[in-house]
Amino acid sequence: MTGLTRRGLLAGLMAGAAWPALAEAPLRSPVPPARPVRGAAAVPSADLAEAIIAEAKLPGAAVCYLLMDAKSGEVLAAREPDRPMPPASTLKAVTALYALGTLGAGHRFSTRVLVTGPVKGGRVAGDLILAGGGDPSLSTDDLGDLAAAVRAAGVTSVAGRFLVWGGALPYLPEIDRGQPEWLGYNPAVSGLNLNFNRVNFTWARGGDGYRVGFDARAERFAPAVEMARMKVVARDLPIFTYADGGRTEDWTVAQAALNKDGSRWLPVRRPDLYAGDVFRTLMAAQGIRLDRPEVLASVPPGPTLLRGRESAPLPDVLRDMLKFSTNMTAETVGMAASVVRGAKTHAASARAMADWLASGIGRRGAQFVDHSGLGGASRVSAAEMAEALRRLGPGAGLGGLMKPVKFKDAKDLGSARAPQRVVAKTGTLNFVSGLVGYLTTAAGEERVFAIYAADVARRDAVPPGDRENPPGASSWAKRARRMELRLIGSWA
Incomplete structure (x- = not known):
C-alpha cells in the first residue's frame, strides 16, 4: 500500500461492478389413501x-x-x-x-469492531478485532461502510495487532467434500463470512501471457485480495487445483481453459482471513493502517465495542x-x-x-x-x-x-x-x-x-x-x- 494516497485508493476501490446467483421412540404416521375432501374438487387423476x-x-x-x-x-x-x-x-x-x-423472526446477525485498549488522540492503544457473528449476508460494501464508521469514530491509527475472529459458529472447510473443490457454491462456513465466501478470479490475456488476480467486488467497492493467489499452468486438465498455504489460498488454473479475458467466482476456505484481508484494505482507504490479520481463537475478556453492523432481520x-x-x-x-x-x-x-x-x-x-x-x-x-x-x-x-x-x-x-x-x-x-x-x-x-x-x-x-x-x-x-x-x- 506504500505510495498510495487515500483519495487514490478510494477511487480504485470504487471501480467494482455489481455482483449477482433420539431418546424418543420412532415417530411414524402412515399416510392415508387419497380421497375427496368435503366441498373440494375431485381427487386428481x-x-x-x-x-x-x-x-x-x-x-x-x-x-x-x-x-x-x-x-x-x-x-x-x-x-x-x-x-x-x-x-x-x-x-x-x-x-x-x-x-x-x-x-x-427478530434475530439479526452482528459484525463488530472491538478494541482492547482506549482510543487516545485517535490512536487505539491496543488491538483492533474484527469479530464475526455468523452474518451470511456480509458484503464488501458492508465492510467498507464499517471502515468508514471506524474513521468517523475518530480512529486514525492502531498501536496493536489486527485480529479476526470467526468462532461464533463451528468452522466448516467446505459444505460437501464430494463436490469439485473449485465450485463457488461449495465454500467454507464460519462465524465470519464475506461475499458468501467467494472470491472473484479475474484473467486477461496480454502480450506475454495472462494477467491474473483476485478481488472482492461488490456494488461499490472492488478491493484486490492478497490472501488468494493464482498461477497459470500449461496443461489441459484439471482446470483448477487448490492448496492451503496456511495464510494463503493457492490456486492453479489450466492455461487451455482460459479465453481472452474473463472472471469466475471461486470458493474461499479461510473466510476469516479473507474478511480480514478485505477489511484491512478498506481501512487503508480511510487512512488507517493495519497489520496483516491474525486469527483469534477466542475473544479476550473486556474488549470495547467501537462500531458494529447488523444484518437485516x-x-x-x-x-x-x-x-x-x-x-x-x-x-x-x-x-x-x-x-x-x-x-x-x-x-x-x-x-x-x-x-x-x-x-x-x-x-x-x-x-x-x-x-x-x-x-x-x-x-x-x-x-x-x-x-x-x-x-x-x-x-x-x-x-x-x-x-x-x-x-x-x-x-x-x-x-x-x-x-x-x-x-x-x-x-x-x-x-x-x-x-x-x-x-x-x-x-x-x-x-x-x-x-x-x-x-x-x-x-x-x-x-x-x-x-x-x-x-x-x-x-x-x-x-x-x-x-x-x-x-x-x-x-x-
Whole structure:
C-alpha cells in the first residue's frame, strides 16, 4: 500500500461492478389413501399423473409426490410418499423453519469492531478485532461502510495487532467434500463470512501471457485480495487445483481453459482471513493502517465495542436464501440455530435439525447431513416435507418467503385452468430434482405439495471430474422440472 494516497485508493476501490446467483421412540404416521375432501374438487387423476411422469422420460428415476389439503391434511394425491429421497435445495425450506423456530423472526446477525485498549488522540492503544457473528449476508460494501464508521469514530491509527475472529459458529472447510473443490457454491462456513465466501478470479490475456488476480467486488467497492493467489499452468486438465498455504489460498488454473479475458467466482476456505484481508484494505482507504490479520481463537475478556453492523432481520435473510438458493446462507443460519441448542459441529447441527423436524411433524425418518441440501446423502420423504410445510409453515410465514412459480406456457401448465397462486422452493442436484410449496387452485382451494424425482444410481456413477456439469444432467433436469410443473397444473 506504500505510495498510495487515500483519495487514490478510494477511487480504485470504487471501480467494482455489481455482483449477482433420539431418546424418543420412532415417530411414524402412515399416510392415508387419497380421497375427496368435503366441498373440494375431485381427487386428481392418478392416470393423468402417470402419463405426465411417463412423458418426462426419466428411466431409472424414482418419482414421488404428495398433495394435501392445507387445512385438514387430507391426502388428495400421492405416489410413494414415504420413500426417502434426496431433497437437494428444497431442504432450505426446512432450514428456514428451523432457524425461525429457534432464533425467532427478530434475530439479526452482528459484525463488530472491538478494541482492547482506549482510543487516545485517535490512536487505539491496543488491538483492533474484527469479530464475526455468523452474518451470511456480509458484503464488501458492508465492510467498507464499517471502515468508514471506524474513521468517523475518530480512529486514525492502531498501536496493536489486527485480529479476526470467526468462532461464533463451528468452522466448516467446505459444505460437501464430494463436490469439485473449485465450485463457488461449495465454500467454507464460519462465524465470519464475506461475499458468501467467494472470491472473484479475474484473467486477461496480454502480450506475454495472462494477467491474473483476485478481488472482492461488490456494488461499490472492488478491493484486490492478497490472501488468494493464482498461477497459470500449461496443461489441459484439471482446470483448477487448490492448496492451503496456511495464510494463503493457492490456486492453479489450466492455461487451455482460459479465453481472452474473463472472471469466475471461486470458493474461499479461510473466510476469516479473507474478511480480514478485505477489511484491512478498506481501512487503508480511510487512512488507517493495519497489520496483516491474525486469527483469534477466542475473544479476550473486556474488549470495547467501537462500531458494529447488523444484518437485516432473519426473515429477509431467509427470503433471499430461498430466492437465490445460497448454500452458505443455509449452512450459517442452520448452524446458528443449532448452536443455541448446544450443537458443537456441523454434523451434529444437521442431526439436531432432523430431530427438530421429527418432533414438529410427528414423523421420524428424515436424515440430514447439512442444511443446504448440497450433500447427496440427505434423505426426506414427500410426506415429511409436505407435513412440515402444512404444520410448521403457516406459523412461520414460510409461504410469504417462498418464490412465486411462473408458468411460461400451456406446455408448462398442462391444464386449461391456471392456479391462482403457487409459491415454492426448487431443488436440483445432478439427476435429482424437487419442488415443494403451496398451491391455491383455480377454485381457491389451498393445497400443500412436495414432488421429488431422483436417479440416485446415475448420480453416484458420475466421475468426480464431471460433477460440475455431467453429460445428460442438464436435459434430465429440464424434463424433471417440466414434469413437476405439469403435475401442479393437473392439480390446479
